[in-house]
Every structure is written in C-alpha cells, then in structure tokens.
C-alpha cells in the first residue's frame with residue numbers, strides 16, 4: 001500500500017471499469033480482474049461504453065430541463081466526456097460535485113479539474129449518504145434550495161444489501177427540491193447461469209468494493225416511488241432516448257445495464 005492508501009495488488013471497480021473503457025489508469029491486478037469479467041460477461045466492454053453514452057444523454061437532457069447542478073456519486077476515473085464537460089458545453093454555468101471513495105479516482109479527478117471552478121472533488125462513501133450530503137465542500141458548492149441532479153451511475157450494484165440500497169437512495173433524495181432529478185444505471189444479470197453469477201461475486205469479492213449484485217427493473221422501480229419517472233421509464237441504457245451514438249440493445253437474456261431518470265415533484 002502506498003501513501004495515498006492504494007494497494008495495486010487489490011483490484012478496484014473504478015480501475016476495472018477504466019480498463020474496460022480502454023483507459024490506462026489501472027494496474028495488472030485490475031487488468032486481470034477485468035479480463036476475467038469479460039470471460040464471464042463477453043459484452044462487458046460494450047456495456048461500459050454504453051453506460052458512458054447514457055451518462056452524456058442524461059446530462060444533456062437534464063441541462064435542457066433547466067438543471068445546472070450535478071452531484072455525481074461514484075464518479076469513476078475521469079475519461080472523456082465527464083459530467084462537467086457535457087454539462088458546461090451546453091450551459092457553462094453548470095456546477096458539478098464529483099464524489100468517489102477510490103483514492104486513485106480522487107487523485108486523477110483533482111488533477112484534471114484543478115482549473116475548473118465549476119467543479120469540486122469530494123472523498124466520501126455513498127454508504128453514509130447523510131455525511132456525504134453534509135460534506136462541507138458539497139454544501140458550499142451546491143445550493144440545495146435549487147434543483148440538483150443526483151447521478152448514481154453504475155455504483156449501486158456494489159452495495160450488496162437490497163434494503164441498504166433503498167435507504168441510500170431515499171436519503172439522497174430527501175433534500176431534493178421540486179425540479180431536481182435522480183438518475184440511476186444498474187447492472188442486471190439477464191439469464192446468466194448461477195455458476196457465472198457466483199464467479200462474478202467471487203471476483204468482485206476480492207476488489208476494494210467487495211461485492212457486485214445485479215438487480216431487476218422491479219427492484220429499481222421501488223427506489224424512486226414518489227418521484228415522476230421520465231420517459232421512456234426503466235429500460236436498457238441503450239434504449240434511453242438514443243441519439244446518434246445509438247448502440248444495439250442487448251438481448252434481455254444477456255447481462256446488461258438498466259437506466260432510469262426521475263424528477264422530484
């Protein structure tokens with residue numbers, strides 16, 4: 001382990017994802033883990049790319065809906081087209097608070113964002129949503145009396161307990177004023193065999209996150225009850241308002257990612 005708390009021998013979800021996206025910010029242990037993911041889930045790279053494209057479309061849609069503040073939790077390693085790049089292109093006054101608990105993500109994000117006054121980077125854990133929301137940097141950067149978009153993209157499947165996920169989403173949604181939004185993308189196992197699901201759990205069991213759990217549309221529908229689900233509802237991310245970056249929608253039997261966006265009333 002080095003001084004920043006990074007142990008290169010322990011793979012991390014952020015760096016596995018970076019490798020799947022073709023990034024360079026990963027160690028041998030991450031690459032090995034990512035290759036094992038691809039052996040079990042051959043479309044994992046396509047899903048990772050589709051998730052980034054979903055992020056861009058969601059952010060553009062939210063800027064068009066008048067949102068200028070984003071809380072991106074589980075922001076990941078900055079690749080191209082991060083939330084602030086997409087949002088500030090459409091609305092230069094957009095403000096983004098990036099949150100992650102992976103030290104490598106935080107180092108990269110701080111370097112990338114040093115000259116962007118519209119962004120901040122916060123080290124916090126989604127499992128303590130109240131502390132995250134009350135973090136002094138989050139509070140000074142975002143004005144919760146105005147609409148805020150909370151982005152929970154490809155993060156909740158690292159929380160193994162279903163009740164815990166429901167509690168986290170509820171607590172993060174509680175302070176949101178009308179016109180705020182919550183966007184979620186979440187892995188689902190399709191008809192992956194129990195053996196492969198077990199392999200995935202075992203693999204992510206050895207990462208910093210310690211778990212990965214696929215969930216269904218029905219599970220997801222329960223999290224944002226009380227909010228207004230935007231069209232087209234809870235769908236494979238490739239089918240959420242596709243644009244020019246249209247990617248084929250995977251067979252529902254294959255593992256993939258569902259996405260949804262809801263608006264606070």
Ligand SMILES: C[S@@+](CC[C@H](N)C(=O)[O-])C[C@H]1O[C@@H](n2cnc3c(N)ncnc32)[C@H](O)[C@@H]1O
Pocket residue numbers: 013014017051052055073074075076077099100101102105124125126127152153154155158209
């Ligand atoms: C697969 S990446 C997703 C990145 C980005 N949100 C996207 O959709 O492209 C998941 C990110 O969630 C972060 N993460 C996982 N568990 C977390 C936790 N308990 N608190 C904060 N961040 C977490 C990881 O470090 C990683 O950067």
